[in-house]
Amino acid sequence: ALADELQKLLNESNVLYWAKSLLNFTYEYIDYCINAASSPPSFQIPCVHFVDAGIDLAFSHHSSNTQGTSNQAPAADIKAGMFSAVYLLKEPVAFNDIYKVHNKDCEPSLDDDEYGYDLAVFLAFTWHIQYVKTDGLAFVSDYQGSTKLLTDPQILT
Numbered sequence: 001a002l003a004d005e006l007q008k009l010l011n012e013s014n015v016l017y018w019a020k021s022l023l024n025f026t027y028e029y030i031d032y033c034i035n036a037a038s039s040p041p042s043f044q045i046p047c048v049h050f051v052d053a054g055i056d057l058a059f060s061h062h063s064s065n066t067q068g069t070s071n072q073a074p075a076a077d078i079k080a081g082m083f084s085a086v087y088l089l090k091e092p093v094a095f096n097d098i099y100k101v102h103n104k105d106c107e108p109s110l111d112d113d114e115y116g117y118d119l120a121v122f123l124a125f126t127w128h129i130q131y132v133k134t135d136g137l138a139f140v141s142d143y144q145g146s147t148k149l150l151t152d153p154q155i156l157t
Helices: 002-036 117-133
Strands: 053-059 083-090 137-142 149-151 155-156
Touching: 002 053, 002 083, 002 117, 002 137, 002 155, 117 149
Parallel strands: none
Antiparallel strands: 053 083, 137 155
């Protein structure tokens, strides 16, 4: 039903919000450590972010036919001005390169000679920072997406 779909999409957008917050926190911590260090790191730190997204509610402009005919079941009673559909709108992601670090293992899913291994190591590193800095409360898992844009996170608590 529509109410169930709304709740499901609100939950998904909430997870995305918290995943963005945890990843931003990780970058802030990295920046803090770099500024406190005597020299910059000898490697480049990947710059990734989660997709931008938002909930869209579609509203009915007219009332639906609630009577039906003898050959059809009555339609759902949707009154003018009530929301009739819900969508989670996301920034488009080009899945040319898909990196997946999933919650089954804290190791990258790529071999060290494969393209994207450094990014996978970085994403696994973010787990450790988030877990330690939240005192074991939460971390983003199941990273997937492209080299710059991540989508569909999960948060383990």
